[in-house]
Amino acid sequence: MILREIDRKFQHKGVSTTVMDGTGMGKRFGKKAAASVNGIAGYDRENKSNRQQNDIGSESYLQTVIRRFRRHHLAAFSLIVLAVIVGAAILAPVIAPYDPNDIAGPFAEGPSKEFWLGTDQIGRDVLSRLLYATRVSLLVGVMATLISTVIGVLLGLVAGYFGGLADMVIMRFTDMVMSFPYILLVLVAAAVFKPGMWNIILILGFVDWPGIARLVRGNVLNLRETNFVKGNIVAGMPLRHILFSEILPNTVAPILVYGTSVLALSILDEAALSFLGQGVQPPTSSLGNMLNGAQSLTVLTTQPWLWIPPGLLIVVVVMAINFIGDALRDALDPNSGR
Amino acid sequence: MGKYILKRILIAIPVLIGITVIDYTIMCLAGSPLEMLQGPRVSEAAVEAKRIALGLDQPVLVQYFVWLGELLQGNMGYSMKSFQPVSDMIGSHIGPTLLLMGVSLLVSLLLAVPAGIYSAIRQYSKGDYAVVTASFLGSSVPGFFLSLLLIYIFTVKLGWLPSGGMTTLGTEGGAADVASHMVMPVMVLAFSMAGSNIRYIRSAMLEILQQDYLRTARAKGIGRFRVINKHALRNALVPIITVIGMEIPMLFGGAVIIEQVFSWPGLGLMTMSAISNRDFPVIMGVCLLSAVVVLLANLVTDIMYALVDPTIQLD
Numbered sequence: 001m002i003l004r005e006i007d008r009k010f011q012h013k014g015v016s017t018t019v020m021d022g023t024g025m026g027k028r029f030g031k032k033a034a035a036s037v038n039g040i041a042g043y044d045r046e047n048k049s050n051r052q053q054n055d056i057g058s059e060s061y062l063q064t065v066i067r068r069f070r071r072h073h074l075a076a077f078s079l080i081v082l083a084v085i086v087g088a089a090i091l092a093p094v095i096a097p098y099d100p101n102d103i104a105g106p107f108a109e110g111p112s113k114e115f116w117l118g119t120d121q122i123g124r125d126v127l128s129r130l131l132y133a134t135r136v137s138l139l140v141g142v143m144a145t146l147i148s149t150v151i152g153v154l155l156g157l158v159a160g161y162f163g164g165l166a167d168m169v170i171m172r173f174t175d176m177v178m179s180f181p182y183i184l185l186v187l188v189a190a191a192v193f194k195p196g197m198w199n200i201i202l203i204l205g206f207v208d209w210p211g212i213a214r215l216v217r218g219n220v221l222n223l224r225e226t227n228f229v230k231g232n233i234v235a236g237m238p239l240r241h242i243l244f245s246e247i248l249p250n251t252v253a254p255i256l257v258y259g260t261s262v263l264a265l266s267i268l269d270e271a272a273l274s275f276l277g278q279g280v281q282p283p284t285s286s287l288g289n290m291l292n293g294a295q296s297l298t299v300l301t302t303q304p305w306l307w308i309p310p311g312l313l314i315v316v317v318v319m320a321i322n323f324i325g326d327a328l329r330d331a332l333d334p335n336s337g338r
Numbered sequence: 339m340g341k342y343i344l345k346r347i348l349i350a351i352p353v354l355i356g357i358t359v360i361d362y363t364i365m366c367l368a369g370s371p372l373e374m375l376q377g378p379r380v381s382e383a384a385v386e387a388k389r390i391a392l393g394l395d396q397p398v399l400v401q402y403f404v405w406l407g408e409l410l411q412g413n414m415g416y417s418m419k420s421f422q423p424v425s426d427m428i429g430s431h432i433g434p435t436l437l438l439m440g441v442s443l444l445v446s447l448l449l450a451v452p453a454g455i456y457s458a459i460r461q462y463s464k465g466d467y468a469v470v471t472a473s474f475l476g477s478s479v480p481g482f483f484l485s486l487l488l489i490y491i492f493t494v495k496l497g498w499l500p501s502g503g504m505t506t507l508g509t510e511g512g513a514a515d516v517a518s519h520m521v522m523p524v525m526v527l528a529f530s531m532a533g534s535n536i537r538y539i540r541s542a543m544l545e546i547l548q549q550d551y552l553r554t555a556r557a558k559g560i561g562r563f564r565v566i567n568k569h570a571l572r573n574a575l576v577p578i579i580t581v582i583g584m585e586i587p588m589l590f591g592g593a594v595i596i597e598q599v600f601s602w603p604g605l606g607l608m609t610m611s612a613i614s615n616r617d618f619p620v621i622m623g624v625c626l627l628s629a630v631v632v633l634l635a636n637l638v639t640d641i642m643y644a645l646v647d648p649t650i651q652l653d
Contacts, residue, residue, distance in 0.1 A: 183591035
């Protein structure tokens, strides 16, 4: 009798906690957050006493990353260059001397005081077009990278965490997409879905995720075996919390590094597509389609101011992104120890 | 070993089927290729007759299986533009592409392997920085821009090399002529591939150099040269095989753009004209062929790993 009473009590309690789960989440997280804050405070106190002996110990993770990043002089320089280019692109409407699509001067004239980079075949100012083109190319690169990163992260998380059938299906699908030569797939898609800026963004975004999916899956497979994730599973934390608040933050660094290379590749691919006439369509200028004219022999041989600046700008932007990515890889690596 | 190869092949089959499905889905999204073929001035009845003749009146799924069945018999369909069999078209264009790809692969390896190893051995030296910076440049320069620059320098300014095609028009050609037409496309393809591969080989080599067996070899006092050439290089075969495996899809993609710029009469040029004509059987044929080649390349890479590195677990 007594036993049954106890049983019922526990049952009741069990029911109430499951009911509470939905509403009492905030409280539980609140407590957990408070506990972790205490933990950090404790860690700080400990560090304070250590500070006299070891100055590096007091460095936050962010400070370590910044310090390591700054050691890569080329990357630090690239960051400044990129910032200037991005700034110029954002401010294009303010600083561009002419309207990029307006006929402003004589046809195909070389650089002069009035037109710093000359004019194109129909008399538009090349410098203004270049500024707007940078804007378009950077926008395409960033948006495509965001889309492919979101897709890749979601698929990678699901494949890595759940394993089994989901993993198999997702990874085989990844293999399929990866088997197509990337640029060929993009070209075909661009031919199918009328070329244009937003279509190019979508196409690049939907084609470029397999690398990130594989990377995230690999990391999740490792993280799933760690004690803090196992602890969360045992504690019955909701799946959403485990995936997005526990696992994802621990795999942000490699995603960020990989993301920079995807950004560089997206910009290169947009340029290649637009160069072939399958990307951003005129009159909108992009760094790639400004080079399109150079397929004609007159432009190539006698009007180098039309195609060399946009080409060099692509090289500078992509190289800066690559250098930054390389330095980030080193700076974010928890094992680099320096 | 045989079991491992069999397992890899069995995994490849569903991927292969999936590739054909993806390919076909994209093509169906394109809408009716008939309208492109007929133009707007042809009567409805003529379009309808053409539609039935081409088998485009059946449901998509049936069309897919009809196509797949034909494919298994070696029929890749007929071009909607020139009415030639796609397999013949591919057959007549693949030679120049294979030549270009093969030579580029070789040149890029000849560039990347020594440079990567040199860079790893002299880590943090001035030479290392120069090699790594050059490799960043290689992977950051768009192939088409480099092509334009080379044409500008070597054809327009210096007049040393021909700007496009495979042989000089009106002549018989010959090996020397073809070689001179190949110099620039090969340079572009090899430079951009070597760019990313140098860093890969460098970091793989750095890892190898830190291994215990190399420390032992050095401790035995057999000399730096023999340590690197006998002990380290043999182990560097694994990353080199990886690099070759990675280069094959890059070659297919790069070839499309480079062939277009240099009018190299290969698969890439054919594909680009098929894309602008919306010649779907040809596009599908090329996509399928390249996906199969990439799949096979991955398979061969995996098998080569097993042959080269006995410590790799096969299961």
